[in-house]
Amino acid sequence: MKKILLICLSILSLNGFSQNKKASNLETITLGGGCYWCVEAVYENLDGVKSVVSGFSGGNVPNPTYEEVCTGETGHAEVVQITYDKNITDINEIFKVFFTVHDPTTLNRQGADVGTQYRSVIFYKNDEQRKAAQSIIAELNKAKVYSNPIVTKVEPFKAFYKAEDYHQNYYANNKNQPYCKMVIQPKIEKFEKVFKDKLKKKQ
Numbered sequence: 001m002k003k004i005l006l007i008c009l010s011i012l013s014l015n016g017f018s019q020n021k022k023a024s025n026l027e028t029i030t031l032g033g034g035c036y037w038c039v040e041a042v043y044e045n046l047d048g049v050k051s052v053v054s055g056f057s058g059g060n061v062p063n064p065t066y067e068e069v070c071t072g073e074t075g076h077a078e079v080v081q082i083t084y085d086k087n088i089t090d091i092n093e094i095f096k097v098f099f100t101v102h103d104p105t106t107l108n109r110q111g112a113d114v115g116t117q118y119r120s121v122i123f124y125k126n127d128e129q130r131k132a133a134q135s136i137i138a139e140l141n142k143a144k145v146y147s148n149p150i151v152t153k154v155e156p157f158k159a160f161y162k163a164e165d166y167h168q169n170y171y172a173n174n175k176n177q178p179y180c181k182m183v184i185q186p187k188i189e190k191f192e193k194v195f196k197d198k199l200k201k202k203q
Helices: 002-014 036-043 066-070 091-101 127-142 178-194
Strands: 026-033 049-057 077-085 120-124 153-156 160-162
Touching (some): 026 091, 036 049, 091 178, 120 127
Antiparallel strands (some): 026 077
């Protein structure tokens, strides 16, 4: 019996069903779409997303603080680093959500949040992500989905710096704050309406 079990495990491993299969299907993408509180709150509800971490990327200052990034002088953008399971979702769906819940046509701005730290940007980690990003931007521009051209930058990923702890899960921990009610909640409602079949099941 033990021998049969070992043979079965060996066959599964050869066919890609090893115990590391789950880990091998996890991938990360780093996105900037304005205030990271908003983007984080949306992706935390997308089925297949394992974690969303708010932070900074794209600048030239290592380990920046939130206050430093707010000056607009670090070169960093507010971003979220998303880890997702490719068995459940894929990069195209990640990008569809991204271009649905923020305005990719406003340069260095999302609503009342103004500055280069609020720019629309995709930091790709591999060629698949780069091609998918460029493709969806081209398709959206061609279809004239927006009245103005998309200004989202597509740049290679270099580094990610996690924001302070109080920025993590901000919406979940501060739902009664005015910004959460007036800015973040409408984005979540739009996401839930458009992607109602892609939501995580409530525990």
